[in-house]
Amino acid sequence: MDVVRRSGRNKRQVKRLISVVLSGVALLCLAACHSAAGEADTPSIAVTILPQKEIVHQIVGNRFHVEVLIPPGFNPATFAPAPSRIRRLGRSLAWFRIGKLPVERTWTDRIRSVYPNLEIVDTSRGVEWIVPQGHDHRHSNGVDPHIWLSPRLMLIQAENIMNAMVRLDPEHGEEYRRNYRQLARKIKALDKQIHDMLADLPRRSFMVFHPSWAYFACDYALEQVVIEAEGKSPAPGDLSRIIALARREGLRTVFVQPQFDTAAAKVVAREINGRVVILDPLAEDWAENLISTARKLRTAQEVSLR
Known part of the structure; x- marks a missing residue:
């Protein structure tokens, strides 16, 4: 009889344990679904490379999710985006390009033909390009494309991003201007520190x-x-x-x-x-x-x- 009682108690304990585990899994699934839905509800902005992501985020804040076309570890000279990345880019309010990266040169017209309403912003407007001597930059229209590695030129790119956001989302224009001014102060301080x-x-x-x-x-x-x-x-x-x-x-x-x-x-x-x-x-x-x-x-x- 004692053996039977212990067996019954063990079964009830196992059932309670299974119930707790299943409840936990359900909560985790609900949390994951809620998180995914929250991200899906946030409109997106696209950039070409990772270094642009934080710059754009500091201007737009949490109003937009920032999509990056080229994932970590890939060479911009040879990268070809998967269809899923193209779709995410196409759903964005705007795509902020560096200007003359090979992947941009290759894919911009194709993306524009599929997503004609996508705003494509060239952040290099006003930048003075370097034409390298003795090195092959034919894939970048004969210029060195690495303008984001200069704080001085990043100020120009950030201003172009801010101006585009004010035009595309005028309701929050003053917020974008204020964020840009704060970012500009940080970039100037960074420039002085490196100097x-x-x-x-x-x-x-x-x-x-x-x-x-x-x-x-x-x-x-x-x-x-x-x-x-x-x-x-x-x-x-x-x-x-x-x-x-x-x-x-x-x-x-x-x-x-x-x-x-x-x-x-x-x-x-x-x-x-x-x-x-x-x-x-x-x-x-x-x-x-x-x-x-x-x-x-x-x-x-x-x-x-x-």
């Missing part, structure tokens, strides 16, 4: 595999020495010339970005008794990434002077 960090560097050159940092270098009187030749890994003769230049300039750090193959950079680093360090021009936290870049450039100088 102070780099002003006293004894050497003004640094070595990179892909020429992403020309606008940053221009802002702070630096010069990037590029390993890549016309958009490709260098030929043996070019590699020898670069190694000789690095030795002559006392460069012992080769900066690479995670979206590119680093084999040639590692060869150079080995030959100059140096090291390979990542600088990611597509990092999401735009401001912190530029501060981190300045720190790495200072460290590279310290390494070369040892």
Whole structure:
């Protein structure tokens, strides 16, 4: 009889446990559905690359969800968006383009033909482009597209974003203007901080595999020495010339970005008794990434002077 009672109690306990677990699962499902519905109810703004996301968010606040066309880890020169990404972009109020990235050049007309009501905003309006010497930027209409890596030029892009939002959503125009003014103060303070960090560097050159940092270098009187030749890994003769230049300039750090193959950079680093360090021009936290870049450039100088 005791065995029967214990068996009955055990069954009731198991049933209560199953009931609790199922209730918990149901609550989690409801929460997930509510979250998904909440995000779906929020109108969206699209950008091309991750560094734009925080800039747009600081202007529009929580009024819009920010969609990013190119996900982390992909090369903008070769990226082809999946249909699902195109659909999300097409449902947005506007698409804020950098201006001359290869993916924009390839896909803008196609996207416009499918979503004719999508507002496509070129944030580079008013920017003075750099035309690189000796490097293949044919995929970007002959100019260097990396304008977001300059705080000075990001001010122009942010103002273009603000003006577009005031035009598209005039009801909240004053809010967007106020947010832009706050953002502009932050960008100017960032610019000064980076300038102070780099002003006293004894050497003004640094070595990179892909020429992403020309606008940053221009802002702070630096010069990037590029390993890549016309958009490709260098030929043996070019590699020898670069190694000789690095030795002559006392460069012992080769900066690479995670979206590119680093084999040639590692060869150079080995030959100059140096090291390979990542600088990611597509990092999401735009401001912190530029501060981190300045720190790495200072460290590279310290390494070369040892």
